[in-house]
Amino acid sequence: MSDERALRVWTLIGEAAADRHGTVAVQDACVACVRALRVSGAGLSAVSGVPGLRLEPVHVVGELSRGLAEAELTSGDGPCVDAVSERRPVLVADLLTVEAQARWPLFTTLGQAARVRAVFAFPLLAGTVVAGILVLCQDRPRMLDEAEQARAGLFASAALALLLSMVTMDGDGEVLAVAALALGPQIHQASGIVAIQADCTVEQALLRLRAYALAADEPLTEVARRVVAHRLRFSPAGG
Template structure:
C-alpha cells in the first residue's frame, strides 16, 4: 500500500499525501468515493481530502446531520462497516434521510495516533454489499497511512495534526466555526447551543451546514432566524 501511495505521489498528479491516499483507496479497494476528515470530541471537523466532489458532498451531509458511520467510528475507535445503508438507516435517521437513494454502502475507519483519535477515513459505494476480506485488509492498511499523512512530528516528541494536509480539500468548515461564534455573541448563548441551532436550521431547511454558515457570515441570514 505504501508503495502504491508513493508511486502515485511521485507522479505529481495530486496535491498532498492525504489526497493521494484517498485516490489509492478508491482504486485499490473498489469503492466510488473516499474522504479523510479530522474530528474532535466537540462539533469541530475539518475535511482534509476527498477523492472527488461526490465524497465531499456526502461528508458535508454527515456533518450537517451530526451523525453517521464516520461519527460513530471516531467515537468508538473501531471500524463501522455498513454494507446496506438503507437497512441500517435507523441508526442514523438524519444522515439516512439526507442521503436517501444516493449511497448503498459506507465503510468508516478511525484514524489514530497511538491512543489519540484523529479523525476518520470513509469509503462510499453507490451499490450495496460488503467488502471482501482482502478489501478490508487493504482499507485498514490505507487507514494507517492516512493517519500518518495527518500527523507531523514537532521535534519535541509531540505529534500534531499537519496543517498542510488541509490544503488537499476543496473546502473546509472554518466558516462554520466563525458563524457559530457570531451567533453565540449575537444571541448571548453558549457556543454549543449556537452550533446546535445552526445545524437544526440547516437540517430543517434541507441545506448544507456550510451554506447556512456562509449565509450568516454574509449577513444574508440574521440572528433572528435562530431565536427560540
C-alpha cells in the first residue's frame, strides 16, 4: 500500500511537470503537494550548515510561501529552523497561539504580517543529515490529519530525491530555481559585502542585516538588494 501511495505522489509530480512542459524537477513537488493537500502554498529550501545553519530557498509556490520564506530568513528562527535542528516535522496549526509566539517571537510577528497562520515544516533527511526542508503554509488556522501528514512525508521524500539530483544548467538549460526568488544567494552576497565594510565575520554581518531589516521594518531581501546595489553601506561597529 505504501508503494502505491508513493507511486501516486510521483504521478502527481509528473503531472505538474507536464503542465509546464518540462522535465520533473523540485518545483513540481511543491506544486503537486499544494494541489494534493489543498494548502495555500509550499516552499523548498536546501540546508547548508557551515558556518552555522543557513536555509537556501530553492522554490516557492504562492505569494504566501514567499512571505513565509522572507519571515524565516529575516528572523533567523521559525518552524523550518527547528525542523532542521530537531530532525523531525514541526507542525503549527496557528501562529497566533501563545505557545507559538513565545517559541518564535520574531518569526510569528513577521509571519502574521505576511498573512501566514499555519505552518508545516518537513525535514528532507538523507540518513542523519537534513539536506533541505519542505514547508507548507495556510492562510487560516489548520492542522494536517495523520493521512495528510503521511502524504506530505512522501512528497518530502520525493523532493529530497529531486533536490539531490538537481543540477544548475547554463545556456538553454532549464533553470530549476525561481529567478524572482533568489532569496538566499543575494542575502549571502550582501553578508559578504557588509563583512568587508564593517570589518566583521560573515555571520556577524548577517546579524547586522537582520537587525537593520527589523528596525527599518523592511524585508531582509530588500535590504540585501540595496547593499548589493551599493545604495546602503554599513560602518564598523563603533565607527
